[in-house]
Amino acid sequence: MVLSAFTTDGKFFRGNLHTHSTLSDGCLEPAEVCRRYKAEGYDFISLTDHFIGQYGYPVADTRAFHDDAFTTIPGAELHSGAMQNGELWHILAVGLPHDFTPPHAPGFLPVDNQETGPDLARRAREAGAFVTIAHPHWSGLTLEDARSIDAAHAVEIYNHGCAVGCDREGGGHILDLLLSDGRDLTLIATDDAHFTEPDHFGGWVMVKAEANQPALLLEALKRGDFYSSQGPEIRNVSLTDDAVIVESSAAVAVIVQGHGQAATATHGTSMTRTQVSRARFAASPWMRVTVVDAAGRRAWTNPFRPST
Incomplete structure (x- = not known):
């Protein structure tokens, strides 16, 4: 078995899927946000401003910033209804149509008789968006909350803004519990950049597509x-009966995680082809891989189910 991201036709394009501008609570104009990501070597971004009445329910039109080297996918961060902790839902929708019907979400606080977060996520997916449960740790998401979002494609495993702003970066715990429930989910690393602090250029996706075009990137x-990264490259992942074989840029650790307590790490120096034993994963219906470099930066494969 070989993961399709490493065998399908095309090339990898680097992108950030969670970004804000002056259309909501970011401090840079959309044109400047796009300019900075392009200058940093990104191939694409999705500008995902907060889709609430306070800001006029924006879905940024960034098509004027496309060129031969850089593109954008329309999107927004959706809000409606309360989670169990009483806070407003945050749901990332990449590929959201510009004419998506807004919920009744006047601001950042829940109000009576709102559309629920799960219902809003379903509408976004039905409209063609790639839907992600945003920053579960920062949000205070419970497992019951997470289970209610049945339309999600993905979970944010790393949110750079939450890492630098409040040390609540991750979604791995929620992701793994949902995977063990049998959910079919991927994972993304993002910036959640507002450019009000060093919250940018810290986490991204590497998407395999035949061209750097919004529709092809969204389908991929x-x-x-795709895989997600803070820096390391993952070049191939394959499985034998006994091992997971990972080809990558220089790594000091390659870790395979699975159901429950199943996890195995191989440590070394400048490893570029690493074998991790599958012995701990005989009863695990899913696995995923983390690659760690000497600076402590990580890259993550999407989860995979070896029996399928």
């Missing part, structure tokens, strides 16, 4: 033909 995201 939905298929799971």
Whole structure:
């Protein structure tokens, strides 16, 4: 078995799927946000401003910033209804149509008689968006909350803004519990950049597509033909009966995680082809891989189910 992201036709394009501008609570104009990501070597971004009445329910039109080297996918961060902790839902929708019907979400606080977060996520997916449960740790998401979002494609495993702003970066715990429930989910690393602090250029996706075009990138995201990173490159992942074989840029650790307590790490120096034993995973219906470099930066494969 070989993961499709590393065998399908095309090339990898680097992108950030969670970004804000002055259309909501970011501090840079959309044109400047796009300019900075392009200058940093990104191939694409999705500008995902907060889709609430306070800001006029924006879905940024960034088509004027496309050129031969850089593109954008329309999107927004959706809000409606309360989670169990009483806070407003945050749901990332990449590929959201510009004419998506807004919920009744006047601001950042829940109000009576709102559309629920799960219902809003379903509408976004039905409208063609790639839907992600945003920053579960920062949000205070419970497992019951997470289970209610049945339309999600993905979970944010790393949110750079939450990492630098409040040390609540991750979604791995929620992701793994949902995977063990049998949910079919991928994972993304993002910036959640507002440019009000050093919250940018810290986490991204590497999407395998035949061209750097919004529709092709969006379809690849939905298929799971990507991996996520803070820096390391993952070049191939394959399985034998006994091992997971990972080809990558220089790594000091390659870790395979699975159901429950199943996890195995191989440590070394400048490893570029690493074998991790599958012995701990005989009863695990799913696995995923983390690659760690000497600076402590990580890259993550999407989860995979060896029996399928």
